[in-house]
Amino acid sequence: MAGASLENLDIDALSPEQQEKLRQFKIQTRIANERYLRAHPEVEVLLSQFLRDVFLKRPVDIREFAAEHFTDPELPQKIQSELQHDDK
Numbered sequence: 001m002a003g004a005s006l007e008n009l010d011i012d013a014l015s016p017e018q019q020e021k022l023r024q025f026k027i028q029t030r031i032a033n034e035r036y037l038r039a040h041p042e043v044e045v046l047l048s049q050f051l052r053d054v055f056l057k058r059p060v061d062i063r064e065f066a067a068e069h070f071t072d073p074e075l076p077q078k079i080q081s082e083l084q085h086d087d088k
Helices: 016-039 041-057 062-070 075-087
Strands: none
Touching: 016 041, 041 062, 041 075
């Protein structure tokens, strides 16, 4: 089952009631996630900056690069600056 997504599972293994509950759960989860992301624009900035740096620098050791990126003491200021820049 490694690498299999929930979309590839045998949906017939669920009763119609379970399928509907699962569908509603997925919808509610997406709505909750969207609300969270709208309330926290810093998440998009954080991920965008990281991905931009990955593509520009193409580090050999991505884990080390990520650790350095996300523990940068200046990261909060960089995010705040970007958020203020986006507001203008």
